[in-house]
Amino acid sequence: MASHFQVGRTRILKKLNRLYGGSLAIPKPSDSFVNLSSVVLSDAQGILFPRLREASQQLRDNEHIIIRKANKSNTIVILDFFLDKRNNLLGDLSKFKPLSGNPTVKLKSKVNSLIHAANAVIGDLEFNSITGDFAPSYFYGNVKSHKESNPLRPIISQISIITYSLAKRLNQIPTPYIPTTHSLKSTDEFVDILKCNKHTGILASLNAESLFSHVPLIRIIDIILNFTYCNPVLKDMLLACTSGAPFKCPLDNLYIQTDGVAMGSPLGVLFAQAIMVHVEEEVISNLPIKPTLYRSYIDYIFGCVNDLCLLEKDRSNLQEVSGLKISVELNNNNKLPFLDVLVDTSSNDFITSVYHKPTITGKCMNGESECMxxxxxxxxxxxxxxxxxxxxxxxxxxxxxxxxxxxxxxxxxxxxxxxxxxxxxxxxxxxxxxxxx
Incomplete structure (x- = not known):
């Protein structure tokens, strides 16, 4: 018992010394307690000495800046232009609609009515009724610090919304029925496919830019229902979980997203993947000369084609059928990054290695930290x-x-x-x- 107590005292002392940057002595039991407020922190000690504490207070009280983590990076950025970029995004009336009141109560009643109708019509499925209090979703944006003009990646956190659990349940129904002919599940699968193929032709990657924001909502819901089960009740439920879900912006203004799908929605990946699968099947099946290798991971496409004219035709067809903007990146010195893999085609084989994106700083958990x-x-x-x-x-x-x-x-x-x-x-x-x- 005494040894266990000593170990506990030693751990506490170690943490206190690390926190306050000096040597602290644990007082005797008769002293009752340790008054940590009596410890004087100099500029070279501690974590938040007075100068830093004052600076952090000024940053917090400044209403004109927002401090956020950068997109796909552990870098912290200070934004003095967040409101302008946010207004540019939410000002697109073709995708967002401002609201004058909170529709959560009406949405709850509507969703429960749809759930009861679905349970009555679809015998082999069952949806749970929604009970409890809920709040609108929350809109925020991560800065793409690695791109020109530092655009925002819009994200709507839907954990607090009334339709969150229903959206998760709806996501499980059609997912097994979405074709995966050209789709990748992971980097591991991509590397295994490359090991089984020889390099022929021109190596290139294509990207559907801002896919989530530009997914045609009504069209993709019809595509998903055609893959699974065409039912008007399911369609209304999918619409309620997307275009009917209200969210707040940082200034507490209420909006709904009338087109596209929110990054942060449980249905986001399903919608994005379904539209790309549908477009790829239509385009590739009608090509007179097929790519020698074609694989996609949601909005990223990896392919090998015989010539640049065929590549441009593929890109044009994908863009025309999908209605999205498709960009192309060609290999540089026989090397092309895709996902987190660098593909080298200097020989007839695909040689792969780890690729570090420009946003990766290389920092991770410190071995001297208090983590397990x-x-x-x-x-x-x-x-x-x-x-x-x-x-x-x-x-x-x-x-x-x-x-x-x-x-x-x-x-x-x-x-x-x-x-x-x-x-x-x-x-x-x-x-x-x-x-x-």
Whole structure:
């Protein structure tokens, strides 16, 4: 018991010393308590010394700026133009409609009526009635710091909305019926496909720009119902979960999104994938000369074609049928990034390696932090596994994988123990070697 108490005292003392940047002595039990407010913090000590505390207070009280995390990055950005960019997005009356009042109560009644109608008509499905109090969704935007003019990625968090649980249930129904002929489920599947194919033709990637915002809502709902079960009640339920869901902007103004699908909605990925699958099937089936390799991951497309004219024709057809803007990126020196993989076609084979996007700073969990040991080891395992999966095992043995991660560990001062890195690299190497054989 005494040893357990001593261990607890030692851990507390360690945390206090790290927090206040100095050496603190735990008082005797007769002193009753430790008055942490009596500790004087200098400019070289502590986390929030007075100067930083004052600066943080000024930033918080400034109504003209917003502090947010950048999109696809752990970088923090200070926005003095957020309201302008937000107004530009919400000012598009073809996609957003301002509201004068909160329609949550009426929406709840409507959704419950649809649920009762669906349960009566569709015998093999059952939807639970919605009970309780709810609030509108919340609109915010992440800055695309890696793109010109730093546009916002609009996101509507729908966790608090009345239709959230219904949208999650509706998402489960058609998902198994969406064709996956050309679709990728993960990076692992993409790498496995490349290993089974030879490189021929021109390597390129296509991207459907701002897919979520430009998904034609009525059209895609009809497409999804054609894939699964055409029923007017299901259509009304899907519309209630999308165009009927109200949300608030930072100034507490209420809106609904009349077209497109919100990033943050449980139905977002389903709608985006369904429109791309439908367009791809129509376009590719009518091509006189098919691409030698064609795979897509939601709004990103990877392909090999025989010539640039065929590539431009594919892009034009995809853009015409979908109504979306499709951009093209050609390979540079026989290298092309796709997802988090860098594909090299210098030889007849596809050679893959890990690709780091410009937004990735390389920082992760610090090995000297108070996080659990299992989480720290999980970080190492994720890095090592990613290296072995993206690269050929024959070109990357256990020692090499450990060396690369150790270099990253040293350069970023992550404080991860060297023996952890070597052990995890060897374990993952053995697993991939066995899998390869």
């Amino acid at each position: 040991v299992e989480n720290k080891r999980g970080v190492i395992k994720a890095y090592v596994r990613r290296a072995f999966k993206a690269e050929e095992v024959a070109r990357l043995n256990g020692c090499e994988g450990g060396r690369r991660l150790q270099e990253a560990n040293n350069s970023n001062r992550l404080g991860l123990p060297c023996h952890w890195i070597k052990l995890m690299a060897c374990q993952v190497y053995v697993c991939f070697t066995v899998y390869a054989t």
